[in-house]
Amino acid sequence: MDMDVTRMPRYYPIMADLEGVPCLVVGGGTIAERKLSGLLECGAAVTVVAPEWTDGIEAWRQQGEVELRAKRYAPGDLADAALVFAATDSREVNRMVCEQAEAEGRWASNAAEPESGRFVVPASLRRGKLLLAVSTSGASPGLAAQIRDELAASYGDEYEAMLEFLEAFRQEMKHRLPDERARRAWARRLLTADLPAVVRSGGWETFCRARLAELRQDPAYRHEPPAGSDK
Structure with missing residues (x-):
């Protein structure tokens, strides 16, 4: 294929905090x-x-x-x-x-x-704390936007609620569950559930309360925060 194609750089993906920049x-x-x-x-x-x-x-x-x-x-x-x-x-x-x-x-x-x-x-899609970015390295911004729009159909507003809970759950594990293997097991357990379907069904709050109750019944769970913790 004889076409004059400009060589594009190999980009490094990064998320930047631009607050006040x-x-x-x-x-x-x-x-x-x-x-x-x-x-x-x-x-x-x-x-x-x-x-x-x-x-x-x-x-x-x-x-x-x-x-x-x-x-x-x-x-x-x-x-x-x-x-x-x-x-x-x-x-x-x-x-x-x-x-x-x-x-x-x-x-x-x-x-x-x-x-x-x-x-x-990049073309981007934001759902609360979920940020999906798509780039073709400048080769075809239109294709990047098309892929972004296709992702939008798969990643709906329910991901905002999901990530709010997952972040809070992770923070509670971080401060109350000292065993790293136990934390990883809990994280895997949460993510094996069909969380988007739970949100869409209207049972999300019940699901969240049940998972927190189960976490607090874990034998490794500390009901008092570690010394020096503000949690």
């Missing part, structure tokens, strides 16, 4: 709005640089959720940004943003040409 979005269109939505959901401190912007971005500006600079991009706009998102309708501007970010040791993403940036943003 200064991020710069260059561009004010629908693509920039999508990037901005995800960043705000994660609590990032976002600055937008654009001569014009969507109604959605304007709403965030009025609510004080973003700093908006009504201007065209200039190199000085990169100052203080830990992550940079080039999302304009100009390939030349996007490339310039990424090149200047690279020169300054900043990580940048190019929405139009992923290979020119340091990272890509």
Whole structure:
């Protein structure tokens, strides 16, 4: 197959805590709005640089959720940004943003040409604490979105309730069940049940109470927390 295919990097998957992290979005269109939505959901401190912007971005500006600079991009706009998102309708501007970010040791993403940036943003699906991310390494964002949508049919809202309980159960085991093998056995036991079906059946609260009661009857369970524990 004789085609001119740009070589894509081999990406390393990572989940990043962006709470309070200064991020710069260059561009004010629908693509920039999508990037901005995800960043705000994660609590990032976002600055937008654009001569014009969507109604959605304007709403965030009025609510004080973003700093908006009504201007065209200039190199000085990169100052203080830990992550940079080039999302304009100009390939030349996007490339310039990424090149200047690279020169300054900043990580940048190019929405139009992923290979020119340091990272890509995957298609993602969030169900409470469950976060599924799908990437084709920039080869086909459309396919990544299609796979994400297919996953959405399999991983519904019930996973939010499931993970809330599983996290609480894990924390109780961590503080009250000192035997690591016993903790692993309990974790396996929980996950062998068809938890999504239990949630959908309406019997989730009964299930959770029953599993906690069984845990507290385990011979290895400590009914008093270990010394020095706040649990």
